[in-house]
Amino acid sequence: MSLFNFTLTLSGVTSDTTGLEDALFSAGCDDALICFYGTAVYLEFDRYEENLTQAVISAISDIESSGIGARVESVDSTLLGLSDIAELTGLTRQAIALLKDGARGSRQFPGPVQRVKGNSPLWRWRTVVDWLASEGRIPADSPLISNARVLDNLNLALQLRASPEQSNVMHYLHQMEGKAVPRLHS
Structure with a gap:
């Protein structure tokens, strides 16, 4: 078993939720630190398991x-700033900025996708x-690569699960792929 560190963002609870810590501990989250951003709740896990997905x-x-x-809304670390990228890769922020600017x-x-x-x-x-x-800036067999793919896929699954418009999302996906799909009645 390996140790995996990840952060899960929650909905449905706040810092004011009665019995929050006890309920999470009793449910098996004794390997998580409960944190708050304002009243929002997120958990920082250090979990031993066979792989990141599990x-x-x-x-x-x-x-x-x-x-x-x-309810879990997201797994952290799929959208990152330059400092986060530097920290995760072990490169300096300046090195990442030079790569971003094309000086190296x-x-x-890749271009940014948000903000x-x-x-x-x-x-x-x-x-x-x-x-x-x-x-060649990180090894081709680095666990960073497979872990990034797992986190990306898990976040997509969490987003789709949370969407009340799942059928519309799938409809748009089929349209983008050029597949024939029946028209939606929205």
Whole structure:
């Protein structure tokens, strides 16, 4: 078994939820630190499991079976800023900034996907880590690559699960792929 560190963001509970800590502990989250951002709740896990997928899914199951109405909304570390990218890769922030600006490397650093016009744009971790491996900046067999893919896929599944518009989402996906789909009546 290996130790996996990850953060899960919750909905359905707040810092004011009665019995929050006890319920999560009793449900099997004794390996998590309960944290708050304002009244929002997130859990930082250090979980031993066979692989990252099993670690995250077992944590989701534990949280959602706690009986307090908690629901996992996301797994952290799929959208990151430059400092986060530097920290996860062990490169300096300056080295990452030089790659982003095209002063080093192939000048093909992936573009940000959120807050593009803001002071703190965000990059999709999976895309960045794949690019860093293709550039030889991290080893091609680095667990960062497979873990980024797992986190990305788990977040997509959590987003789809939370959407009341699942059929519309699938309809749009089929349209984007050029597949014939029946018209929706919205």
